[in-house]
Amino acid sequence: MNKKQIFIQSAFTENAIWSQILGICSALAVTNQMKNSLVMGLGVIFTLALSMLTISAIRSLIPSRVRMMAQTFIIAFYVILVDLFLKAFLPDTSQQLGPYVGLIITNCIIMGRAEAFASKNTPLDSMVDGIGAGVGYTLVLLIISFIREIFGFGAIFGYQVLGSWWTRWSIMVMAPSAFFLLAMLIWITEIRKRKRG
Amino acid sequence: MEINAVVIFFAAIFTSNILLTNFLGMCSFLSVSKEVESSFGLGVAVFFVMVCTTAINYAVYHLIMVPLDIVYLQYIIFIIVIAAFVQLTEMLVERFSPVLYYTLGIFLPLITVNCAILGVSLFMVIRNYSFIQSIAYGGGAGLGWLLAILSLAGIRQKLKLNRVPAGLRGAGITLIITGIMALAFIGFSGIAAIQ
Numbered sequence: 407m408n409k410k411q412i413f414i415q416s417a418f419t420e421n422a423i424w425s426q427i428l429g430i431c432s433a434l435a436v437t438n439q440m441k442n443s444l445v446m447g448l449g450v451i452f453t454l455a456l457s458m459l460t461i462s463a464i465r466s467l468i469p470s471r472v473r474m475m476a477q478t479f480i481i482a483f484y485v486i487l488v489d490l491f492l493k494a495f496l497p498d499t500s501q502q503l504g505p506y507v508g509l510i511i512t513n514c515i516i517m518g519r520a521e522a523f524a525s526k527n528t529p530l531d532s533m534v535d536g537i538g539a540g541v542g543y544t545l546v547l548l549i550i551s552f553i554r555e556i557f558g559f560g561a562i563f564g565y566q567v568l569g570s571w572w573t574r575w576s577i578m579v580m581a582p583s584a585f586f587l588l589a590m591l592i593w594i595t596e597i598r599k600r601k602r603g
Numbered sequence: 604m605e606i607n608a609v610v611i612f613f614a615a616i617f618t619s620n621i622l623l624t625n626f627l628g629m630c631s632f633l634s635v636s637k638e639v640e641s642s643f644g645l646g647v648a649v650f651f652v653m654v655c656t657t658a659i660n661y662a663v664y665h666l667i668m669v670p671l672d673i674v675y676l677q678y679i680i681f682i683i684v685i686a687a688f689v690q691l692t693e694m695l696v697e698r699f700s701p702v703l704y705y706t707l708g709i710f711l712p713l714i715t716v717n718c719a720i721l722g723v724s725l726f727m728v729i730r731n732y733s734f735i736q737s738i739a740y741g742g743g744a745g746l747g748w749l750l751a752i753l754s755l756a757g758i759r760q761k762l763k764l765n766r767v768p769a770g771l772r773g774a775g776i777t778l779i780i781t782g783i784m785a786l787a788f789i790g791f792s793g794i795a796a797i798q
Binding site: 427428430431434435475478479482483485489490504505508511512513517580582583584585586588589592593594596597600 | 633677718726783
């Protein structure tokens with residue numbers, strides 16, 4: 407498999423959220439505004455790419471009994487970098503994301519990719535795979551947050567696009583809408599998968 | 604601002620349920636909630652680990668990390684504490700109570716990667732809780748998680764007899780049920796509020 411195929415596979419056909427139902431905690435929590443989703447997505451792409459590269463590069467050095475622990479440390483290291491960067495340069499967003507940046511560590515997508523791909527493949531392939539999974543994750547976050555923000559606030563990326571005539575749907579800002587929208591998204595993918603056979 | 608620990612306890616169960624409003628611990632919530640018995644086992648294990656790790660993490664944070672000025676390492680240290688505690692509990696339970704190990708043991712490894720546990724410790728730091736408040740919050744969040752997974756498991760057991768559209772089976776319908784449960788829990792808001 408060449409790098410392009412790896413990327414497309416992990417970003418779209420095997421998208422972590424809609425086809426494997428992994429990592430949805432943060433997918434639901436940060437999607438009330440597009441800006442938060444984008445920052446969170448970029449953080450996950452960064453963490454995934456570099457931790458896959460590292461895990462794959464030292465995969466033959468780690469004894470398999472302590473594999474999980476070693477992987478967690480590597481992931482936590484990159485998450486701390488993301489957290490410190492956000493605190494320094496985007497303090498407002500960092501405050502809004504709250505604990506969810508730290509929770510990238512326990513995001514099942516990263517552990518899942520590390521187990522399924524990075525522990526068997528070369529470093530560069532694993533990095534492409536990590537970026538692919540991150541891009542797929544970001545895409546889902548942006549779709550859900552686009553719907554929530556435009557109905558909930560009448561805005562896109564914080565810019566008011568619908569005028570004052572728009573009645574804000576407060577349900578879209580609250581938690582239940584995230585569950586419903588994600589269910590819809592999974593439903594649509596399932597139907598398309600069935601049609602393709 | 605000082606909030607009463609009792610208020611925090613009840614708010615963590617109902618108004619700001621860790622699962623339904625903060626979306627934490629979704630992975631095991633979706634995969635284990637097929638049977639009431641196993642959901643109860645996992646829920647009790649989560650409750651126990653949550654209370655204990657919150658207390659330990661509080662002590663570690665305020666007695667070691669703040670004086671040494673290594674707060675930026677909190678993620679790594681919290682996850683080590685949680686992993687070590689879960690491992691230790693597993694060994695102790697296996698040694699002293701085989702019956703309990705038989706019912707709870709299989710769930711313990713799942714808990715290390717449950718983001719609700721780490722989430723509670725992080726919320727405790729962000730919201731500046733005192734020791735009593737932290738324990739109340741950890742206990743409330745654990746009970747709230749138990750409540751949510753038990754209700755979902757009950758609904759899913761009934762649902763086995765119903766006809767669900769093919770594409771929605773599995774994760775889709777479970778998320779919709781969870782959404783409706785979250786709507787119902789919004790009805791509790793107004794009793795008590797914590798941020």
